[in-house]
Amino acid sequence: MGTMNDKVDETDIKLLQYLKTLGPDYAKLLSARFHVDIAEMRERLDHLESLHFIERVEGRIVKYYHRRMKSVKHRNHTYYMISREGDHFLREQDHVPDVDWKKPRR
Numbered sequence: 001m002g003t004m005n006d007k008v009d010e011t012d013i014k015l016l017q018y019l020k021t022l023g024p025d026y027a028k029l030l031s032a033r034f035h036v037d038i039a040e041m042r043e044r045l046d047h048l049e050s051l052h053f054i055e056r057v058e059g060r061i062v063k064y065y066h067r068r069m070k071s072v073k074h075r076n077h078t079y080y081m082i083s084r085e086g087d088h089f090l091r092e093q094d095h096v097p098d099v100d101w102k103k104p105r106r
Contacts (some may be wrong), residue, residue: 006051008089010097011036012044016053017099019082024057026077053086065085077100 014084016035019025020060031041048054057079082090090096 008048008051008053012048012053013090013093014097014099015044015048016086017083017096019054019080020087020090021099024079024081026079029079030052048086049080051085053081053089055083057081 015030015034016032027041028038028046030036030045031038034041036044045054049056
């Protein structure tokens with residue numbers, strides 16, 4: 001039981017690393033950044049959410065770090081962020097691929 005259901009591939013790990021490094025983001029932008037079809041990205045996000053590795057960002061305001069320095073944006077999409085479990089999972093990995101985007105200056 002659960003062949004694909006509890007598997008996490010390298011793209012999922014990169015996604016978790018991205019959310020950890022750059023903060024909350026939404027499916028459409030993530031699909032563009034990862035060069036993945038939007039439907040596939042939504043499936044990945046749902047899968048990671050079902051494992052409790054990511055969670056939806058509550059509230060209507062999202063703090064951004066990776067666009068135009070620090071800014072605050074009114075939310076028009078469902079944003080996802082890495083959860084505590086996702087962070088622990090990342091730390092347990094032997095190899096976490098580098099995220100190619102610049103880290104935010106804080």
